[in-house]
Amino acid sequence: MRPAAALLIVGLAVAPFASASACAGEHDDTGAGPARATSQATSPQTAAATGSTAPPRPTRVHLRPLRVATGLRAVDQLARVIGPRQATGPDFRRASAWLAERFREAGYAVRREPFPVPGGDSWGVPVSPGRSMNVIATPQDFDPRRPHLVVGAHLDTVPQSPGAEDDASGIGVLLMIADALSGASSAGRLPVVLIGFGAEEPRGPTDADHHYGSRAYVAGLSQAQRQAVRGMLALDRVGVGDVVPVCTAGDDVARGQVLRAGRRADVPMQPCENRSSDHWSFVERGMPGVRLGGTSYAGYHSPSDVPSVVNAAQLRRTARLVLAWIE
Numbered sequence: 001m002r003p004a005a006a007l008l009i010v011g012l013a014v015a016p017f018a019s020a021s022a023c024a025g026e027h028d029d030t031g032a033g034p035a036r037a038t039s040q041a042t043s044p045q046t047a048a049a050t051g052s053t054a055p056p057r058p059t060r061v062h063l064r065p066l067r068v069a070t071g072l073r074a075v076d077q078l079a080r081v082i083g084p085r086q087a088t089g090p091d092f093r094r095a096s097a098w099l100a101e102r103f104r105e106a107g108y109a110v111r112r113e114p115f116p117v118p119g120g121d122s123w124g125v126p127v128s129p130g131r132s133m134n135v136i137a138t139p140q141d142f143d144p145r146r147p148h149l150v151v152g153a154h155l156d157t158v159p160q161s162p163g164a165e166d167d168a169s170g171i172g173v174l175l176m177i178a179d180a181l182s183g184a185s186s187a188g189r190l191p192v193v194l195i196g197f198g199a200e201e202p203r204g205p206t207d208a209d210h211h212y213g214s215r216a217y218v219a220g221l222s223q224a225q226r227q228a229v230r231g232m233l234a235l236d237r238v239g240v241g242d243v244v245p246v247c248t249a250g251d252d253v254a255r256g257q258v259l260r261a262g263r264r265a266d267v268p269m270q271p272c273e274n275r276s277s278d279h280w281s282f283v284e285r286g287m288p289g290v291r292l293g294g295t296s297y298a299g300y301h302s303p304s305d306v307p308s309v310v311n312a313a314q315l316r317r318t319a320r321l322v323l324a325w326i327e
């Protein structure tokens with residue numbers, strides 16, 4: 001067991017990268033392991049609340065252990081309790097409020113950014129025009145003009161599906177990552193923006209008829225902010241199978257970085273080509289983007305995409321890969 005003193009550095013300004021990355025392979029949620037000692041550390045919110053006269057508070061260097069229960073709870077909440085979440089409907093709004101609250105609890109600054117989407121045909125079901133929204137979580141001291149990473153998953157579903165695998169699984173892994181990074185210093189690595197995208201699912205047959213949320217997010221970035229995005233991961237269908245698909249949309253350099261991170265973390269992966277998720281919105285505007293996930297399964301875009309489709313081990317594999325890439 002590592003002593004608690006090794007996990008905390010008081011008033012830390014700069015953490016050596018080697019020290020932070022040395023923990024990369026140690027995340028798990030097997031119970032009261034040594035990393036639990038980090039939970040006493042200060043969250044971004046409590047640090048902000050201490051005011052300028054307070055003495056420096058401890059900053060956690062190490063990340064919290066991954067908790068797959070967090071991912072499974074998200075799948076249950078979104079796919080069983082809320083159910084289908086068509087991007088302009090009331091159940092999508094419930095889901096976005098729920099996700100915003102989870103991000104806030106983990107200590108992030110959260111904003112919901114609405115955008116218009118047209119009506120159309122979503123997987124055979126007519127859908128009306130309306131507004132959807134992105135749920136965006138940033139570290140409290142985040143500056144979007146400084147280099148950073150983006151990790152996103154889509155919160156909406158096609159109208160006929162509760163979307164456990166597509167894509168409550170992605171939101172589940174996103175929240176596992178939010179929890180692992182919560183309160184940790186980003187010294188030695190890039191800060192991370194976490195986004196639940198609205199309206200990823202198609203509302204028509206062409207490339208222009210989906211990914212509305214990620215396209216709205218990218219369109220809202222200045223040139224300097226786009227240059228500051230050093231990598232983007234879209235988590236889309238990440239709870240089926242036993243190998244993590246790592247898909248390029250033409251950016252092989254970005255995919256190579258993810259594959260190297262996965263090999264370091266000993267995650268089984270399958271390289272692939274794919275444009276049909278939110279990473280494409282970033283790649284087409286010149287930013288490095290990669291999709292994780294997309295293994296075929298029987299319940300795709302159907303009423304049988306229920307929580308039992310999603311397996312905990314694949315959520316954990318995907319989250320380990322994301323953390324290795326971040327670190």
Ligand SMILES: [Zn+2]
Pocket residue numbers: 154166167200236237
């Ligand atoms: Zn999807």
